[in-house]
Amino acid sequence: MKPWDEYEIKARYIPTFLSVVPLVQLLLLIIDKTFWLELISNISWMLIANVSLSFIIMLSLVQIQCSLGKGWIEESVFGKGGERFPTTNMLLYAGGLISNEGKERIRQKISNLSGCTFSSQLEEKKDPANARLQAREASGFVRALVGQGRMTIQYNIRYGFFRNLIAGIIWSSIGSIGCSVFYAINGNLKLAISFTIYFIIYLMMFIFKRTILENLAFLYADTLYNEFLYQNKGVN
Template identity: 30%
Template sequence: MMNQYFIRARLFPTILTSIPIIIFINYVLNKEIYPSLDQIYTILPTLTGFGISAAIIFLSIQINRIVSKELFQKIYFKEEIEMPTTKMLLWKDSKLDKNTKSKIRQKINKDFQIKLKNEIEEVSDLEESKKQIVFAVSQIRNLLRGNAFLFQHNLEYGFIRNLIGGSSMASLISAIILIYAILTKDNTLEITSIILLTIYILPIIFSKFIINKFGNYYAKTLYEQFLTEK
């Protein structure tokens, strides 16, 4: 499962968002800085090109993960306090009916000996209620670690989150390429960079909506699978 997660939720979005930086290094820098290294590229063209691109993708995987988790997820969800898995179990949230919430809370108490706050207690201490739910959700995730259906939704959420993180870096590099193309009057590169910038900026503009949408899908699946767990 970890190999599948790495490939589908980390590697694939990184490959999709690495196009601008690969163009920047293999075209822009190659044109401006690498002429002095022409001999190396003549001797080892395949090795240098493939090696640099592979190194970029590997580095981008780490950067995208950090950006997506530490920037977008932290801004939108404040760690896990505001995540759909937390909010959905609050009494004031309407995404789940109260009967279902009661069943989930009873099972949490039974399985993990965690007694979540009732409606009155939740109103008087909302932040503590959220922290309790966050801890309970971590226990549910551990319990359902091998659940294939939940894993599929986790893959989808991870892919989208990392795609948005990668798009922020891709947009920045595309903008740099665009500036370079305008300054050097490279029309082909200018059109390419405009297209790339447009493609990568869209996930950022709609990032909150997209992350929330997939987060809600994951949260509903988590609780559905938890209730069916014996």
């Protein structure tokens, strides 16, 4: 994946930027400007090939926030390694989401193209863990084959954006609450209320993360398998 492709910008960089804005504002408010001027002066030797310290910090925050999104937010909704992600559940008889006939069409095409095997309905009941592993491996083949697709990438970006945005609740909350308190103490109620609203928005997204991510993940998975089924038939 290229560092500046559409997914990287929309699903990784933008959510991180939106999350750190309140924290950066808080730091600018509580730390004297002289400190920042001295810091810039002292680390000027670190500026190599026009790469600024702020850019390095931003890249680091992107990696941290996206790791939290994948390892904390996503796993809290879909289990370790995303074992209950809709792309897996759609291939399981017990997973629901689509009809058994739809599952069979997808399974048959995957088996024909990749040689992947699936558990029968009876085998799935006897050994659900193995059936889930088979489905997860098969979904990986489908993602690799479809790639960005025509619409799959857009639903993938939408899901990634909200997953990573929710993961930014840690520093967005610290920054928003800090700024709200600071501005309230200094009599600037408009800005205090603005940052309070900012905090409430993030809090609500975190509280309802399961509903948000399950809906977005389903739309992504549904689009992925539709494009997989019809990509060679001229229909998308």
